[in-house]
Amino acid sequence: MRRAVCPGSFDPITNGHLDIIARASRLYDVVHVAVMINQSKHGLFSVEERMELIRQVTADFGNVEVESFHGLLVDFCKQRDIPAIVKGLRAVSDFDYELQMAQMNNGLSGVETLFVPTNPTYSFLSSSLVKEVATWGGDVSHLLPPLVREALTKRLGEKRDAG
Numbered sequence: 291m292r293r294a295v296c297p298g299s300f301d302p303i304t305n306g307h308l309d310i311i312a313r314a315s316r317l318y319d320v321v322h323v324a325v326m327i328n329q330s331k332h333g334l335f336s337v338e339e340r341m342e343l344i345r346q347v348t349a350d351f352g353n354v355e356v357e358s359f360h361g362l363l364v365d366f367c368k369q370r371d372i373p374a375i376v377k378g379l380r381a382v383s384d385f386d387y388e389l390q391m392a393q394m395n396n397g398l399s400g401v402e403t404l405f406v407p408t409n410p411t412y413s414f415l416s417s418s419l420v421k422e423v424a425t426w427g428g429d430v431s432h433l434l435p436p437l438v439r440e441a442l443t444k445r446l447g448e449k450r451d452a453g
Contacts, residue, residue: 291319291320292317292318292319292320293318293319293320293321293322293370293371293372293373293374294314294317294318294320294321294322294372294373294374294375294376294404295321295322295323295324295363295366295367295370295372295374295375295376296310296311296314296321296322296323296324296375296376296377297323297324297326297359297363297366297375297377298323298324298325298326299325299326299328299331299333299340299417300323300325300340300343300344300417301333301334301335301340301417301421302334302335302340302343302417302420302421302434302438302441302442303340303343303344303347303417303434303435303438304412304415304416304417304420304433304434304438305411305412305415305432305433305434305435306378306380306408306409306412306415306416306433307378307417308347308348308435309378309408309409309412310376310377310378310406310408311323311348311351311354312348312351313406314376314406315348315351315352315353315354317376318353318374318376319353320353320354320355321351321353321354321355321376322354322355322356322357322366322370322372323344323348323354323355323356323357324357324358324359324363324366325337325340325341325344325356325357325358325359326358326359326360327358327359327360328360329360334421334442334445334446335441335445337358339441341356341357341358343437343438343441344356346437347435347437347438362398363375363395363401364395364398364399364401367399367401368399368401372401373400373401373402374401374402374403374404375392375395375401375402375403375404376403376404376406377392377403377404377405377406378405378406378407378408379405379406379407379408380408380412380413380414380415380416381413385405388403388405391403392405412433415433420433420434420442421442421446424442424443424446425446430442
């Protein structure tokens with residue numbers, strides 16, 4: 291069984307993330323989407339909400355498992371016998387950082403990292419940018435799955451009402 295992991299914070303999951311997960315799901319029998327828990331950051335969505343959104347937008351793939359993790363990604367991989375990490379690269383600046391991470395992960399555990407070039411349509415896309423644009427009323431509908439866009443619009447409305 292060929293297994294890989296696509297890690298990230300996914301706050302929220304974007305069409306760029308979904309493109310990488312979809313492509314990995316065609317290459318591997320099982321793709322684990324690992325939602326990072328970072329205690330020092332307070333996300334717009336809780337880890338559980340992010341996981342549920344990811345489950346819903348990847349349901350049609352049929353081979354995606356969504357889990358959370360904290361700590362070292364290589365430990366997550368070792369616990370689940372996952373030999374490969376799949377990461378999307380948007381730009382050269384991503385490569386510089388991700389190459390260091392890939393070399394460290396391989397040195398720690400032998401886990402390989404496969405880099406997938408991002409679809410040019412999403413080369414500028416990040417969750418933080420989407421949240422920033424949506425906060426100021428910009429149209430992000432073409433950057434998110436409809437279900438995620440609805441959740442984001444609702445959450446931002448709740449924050450405005452509470453503020």
